[in-house]
Amino acid sequence: MDVKRDGGRTCSVSSTIVPRVPAAVLPVCCSETRNFAELPATPQVETTLPTLLDWCFADLFVVALEADNCQNHRMTSLRTSFGAILAPFLYPSLFESAAATATRQLPRRPPRRTLPFLKRCAYSTESFSSREELSDARSSHLNPSPDNYSLTPFADRCIITVEAGAGGHGCVSFLREKYIEEGPPNGGDGGTGGNVYIQAIRGETSLHKLARRRLIKAGRGRNGQGKMKGGERGADVLITVPVGTIIREIQRHDPVEEAERAELDAQRWRRRKSSKEEVEEEEKGTYDQSKWLVFPGTVPSELNRMNFPRLPPPRRSHLAALQPQAPIWLDLDKHMETPMLLAAGAMGGLGNPHFITPNQARPKMATKGDPPLKLSLQFELKILADLGLVGLPNAGKSTLLRALSNSKARVGNWAFTTLQPNVGTVVLDNHHGRPAVIKRRRDGELRENFTIADVPGLIEDAHLDKGLGLGFLRHVERAAVLAFVIDLSAGDAVEALKLLWKEVSEYETVREKEVNADTQRRMVKYIPPSQNQPASISLGLESPKFENPSIESLPLLSSTTISSKPWFVVATKADLPDTQQNYEALQDYLARVHAGELPHPSKRKNAWKYDLRSVPVSAINAQGVEAIPRIVMDLLEE
Ligand SMILES: Nc1nc2c(ncn2[C@@H]2O[C@H](COP(=O)(O)OP(=O)(O)OP(=O)(O)O)[C@@H](O)[C@H]2O)c(=O)[nH]1
Numbered sequence: 001m002d003v004k005r006d007g008g009r010t011c012s013v014s015s016t017i018v019p020r021v022p023a024a025v026l027p028v029c030c031s032e033t034r035n036f037a038e039l040p041a042t043p044q045v046e047t048t049l050p051t052l053l054d055w056c057f058a059d060l061f062v063v064a065l066e067a068d069n070c071q072n073h074r075m076t077s078l079r080t081s082f083g084a085i086l087a088p089f090l091y092p093s094l095f096e097s098a099a100a101t102a103t104r105q106l107p108r109r110p111p112r113r114t115l116p117f118l119k120r121c122a123y124s125t126e127s128f129s130s131r132e133e134l135s136d137a138r139s140s141h142l143n144p145s146p147d148n149y150s151l152t153p154f155a156d157r158c159i160i161t162v163e164a165g166a167g168g169h170g171c172v173s174f175l176r177e178k179y180i181e182e183g184p185p186n187g188g189d190g191g192t193g194g195n196v197y198i199q200a201i202r203g204e205t206s207l208h209k210l211a212r213r214r215l216i217k218a219g220r221g222r223n224g225q226g227k228m229k230g231g232e233r234g235a236d237v238l239i240t241v242p243v244g245t246i247i248r249e250i251q252r253h254d255p256v257e258e259a260e261r262a263e264l265d266a267q268r269w270r271r272r273k274s275s276k277e278e279v280e281e282e283e284k285g286t287y288d289q290s291k292w293l294v295f296p297g298t299v300p301s302e303l304n305r306m307n308f309p310r311l312p313p314p315r316r317s318h319l320a321a322l323q324p325q326a327p328i329w330l331d332l333d334k335h336m337e338t339p340m341l342l343a344a345g346a347m348g349g350l351g352n353p354h355f356i357t358p359n360q361a362r363p364k365m366a367t368k369g370d371p372p373l374k375l376s377l378q379f380e381l382k383i384l385a386d387l388g389l390v391g392l393p394n395a396g397k398s399t400l401l402r403a404l405s406n407s408k409a410r411v412g413n414w415a416f417t418t419l420q421p422n423v424g425t426v427v428l429d430n431h432h433g434r435p436a437v438i439k440r441r442r443d444g445e446l447r448e449n450f451t452i453a454d455v456p457g458l459i460e461d462a463h464l465d466k467g468l469g470l471g472f473l474r475h476v477e478r479a480a481v482l483a484f485v486i487d488l489s490a491g492d493a494v495e496a497l498k499l500l501w502k503e504v505s506e507y508e509t510v511r512e513k514e515v516n517a518d519t520q521r522r523m524v525k526y527i528p529p530s531q532n533q534p535a536s537i538s539l540g541l542e543s544p545k546f547e548n549p550s551i552e553s554l555p556l557l558s559s560t561t562i563s564s565k566p567w568f569v570v571a572t573k574a575d576l577p578d579t580q581q582n583y584e585a586l587q588d589y590l591a592r593v594h595a596g597e598l599p600h601p602s603k604r605k606n607a608w609k610y611d612l613r614s615v616p617v618s619a620i621n622a623q624g625v626e627a628i629p630r631i632v633m634d635l636l637e638e
């Protein structure tokens with residue numbers, strides 16, 4: 001163990017050997033009763049553990065713990081450095097005796113579970129007047145009762161029908177003025193329907209608001225009016241989704257596309273007509289109630305005599321060019337500053353002035369607004385957290401999340417306490433303006449925080465959809481770094497790690513198959529000549545069509561596979577007795593995997609094993625967790 005002294009003012013102890021002593025006591029004692037001058041005089045001395053413990057435990061507890069209002073700067077610096085390293089679990093026997101001594105000597109002090117001076121990330125000390133209060137607050141925060149949690153509504157999948165606004169109808173109207181008995185037509189066009197936009201924004205964390213709605217419909221355009229007044233546009237709709245949402249099209253009903261197809265068929269049909277009369281006959285339109293509006297009060301006999309022109313060709317609004325190509329496949333993995341058009345509103349109908357012909361100066365018909373584009377979309381949220389926690393049920397993932405962030409995830413001593421993912425944010429500067437870890441993002445921006453996703457526990461055969469694990473593994477699939485949370489008190493840690501990797505690796509295989517199937521789906525498709533055509537036409541020579549030759553982008557090949565992500569192990573419950581050997585075995589295993597002596601637990605070839613680290617923590621006491629932000633920051637850069 002190295003004891004470093006810096007001019008007798010500050011002191012730090014660094015060691016891989018962690019003494020089993022009440023961490024609250026040790027540094028405080030040192031600073032209060034014995035000046036640092038009493039530490040061995042050489043700047044860096046090798047000192048034996050018993051020596052240090054003797055020195056610390058001589059008779060110093062009472063004084064130290066009573067000194068609650070101590071402002072000693074040295075003590076503060078000591079707190080941090082000792083607090084960061086003292087994880088009293090590797091020497092249970094020493095701890096037993098030390099703790100017993102401490103308990104004997106402390107006068108009338110209720111036993112405390114947590115250590116008062118240990119700093120926990122993102123946990124402000126300012127709101128607590130005394131250290132005891134702070135200790136109690138931390139204790140209840142990290143070891144809460146099962147009903148002390150906040151449950152935010154959460155949904156990560158939903159299927160929704162999105163409908164753009166229908167067009168408003170055109171108007172049949174004539175000018176009416178004094179002395180003008182039969183004025184010219186002046187019916188306005190119908191308004192265009194509202195558009196549906198989508199935007200991924202950072203603040204959202206769940207799709208539950210969308211899931212409740214089922215149908216999202218933009219406003220219908222208003223009908224045109226007399227005096228050439230065009231109808232008002234329909235109201236637009238904006239769908240906001242969390243960053244990390246994937247949108248897939250399941251079904252589409254595009255009336256304009258159908259009309260275009262019908263129009264194309266009709267054109268071909270006309271081209272083949274032999275006699276001119278037949279073509280002329282065809283040029284004349286017929287009354288179709290779903291397409292035409294006639295002047296109010298027109299009786300059926302009059303309707304029969306009316307000459308309806310051919311319907312105008314199908315139209316799309318100019319905005320439709322900005323719509324994503326069909327079939328929609330969007331991966332909104334970045335915050336969007338501006339919304340993106342999902343479905344453009346339908347065009348409004350035409351007013352009666354559009355149908356003036358030399359033979360018909362006062363047309364008594366207008367067209368109805370176009371029906372809207374309807375899309376059935378599947379939304380899937382894959383949380384984009386920086387760190388994903390993977391662990392067996394009851395391993396202590398949620399407690400770890402609470403220890404690192406201000407999350408109020410549910411904690412309970414039974415499996416499957418967590419039923420939905422929780423995302424916590426670790427503020428690196430601890431809200432004090434001084435960054436605990438200074439790291440920059442790739443774009444040069446200072447990294448002030450990182451996010452952690454705690455997902456329900458995995459069980460054996462989770463990849464066969466047992467338990468809750470598989471459904472939620474997609475949330476860690478997108479995490480930049482993975483933390484495998486292993487309970488040291490629950491049997492062989494190495495076996496637990498292998499089991500977790502097996503499930504993760506199986507899930508990866510399932511995902512790869514999905515991607516391959518998707519690639520197949522997006523291959524160029526041969527479409528035989530339209531089946532709607534009359535038999536006589538389809539017999540003719542028709543050039544085959546190829547649908548979507550290059551419109552659709554292929555699935556993201558750049559997304560890193562799970563096994564190639566950087567990972568580390570968080571060994572929890574290290575405060576419990578008899579966990580030391582288990583941890584040592586785990587460390588040994590990781591070292592051998594790193595050295596290439598043992599295969600990677602995922603059994604995959606290009607799996608990441610460059611800097612395999614393990615952190616022993618006691619999340620319930622917030623011990624050892626300080627090392628995690630640093631490791632995550634290092635690995636995020638990989
Ligand atoms: N002694 C000790 N107990 C711990 C520690 N961390 C968690 N626990 C306890 O372990 C139990 C399970 O903790 P959780 O955080 O709910 O575990 P989990 O992995 O989130 O469990 P699931 O959500 O069911 O997957 C709780 O009773 C915690 O108090 C620790 O470091 N030391």
Ligand SMILES: [Mg+2]
Pocket residue numbers: 397398399410411417418454456
């Ligand atoms: Mg949990």
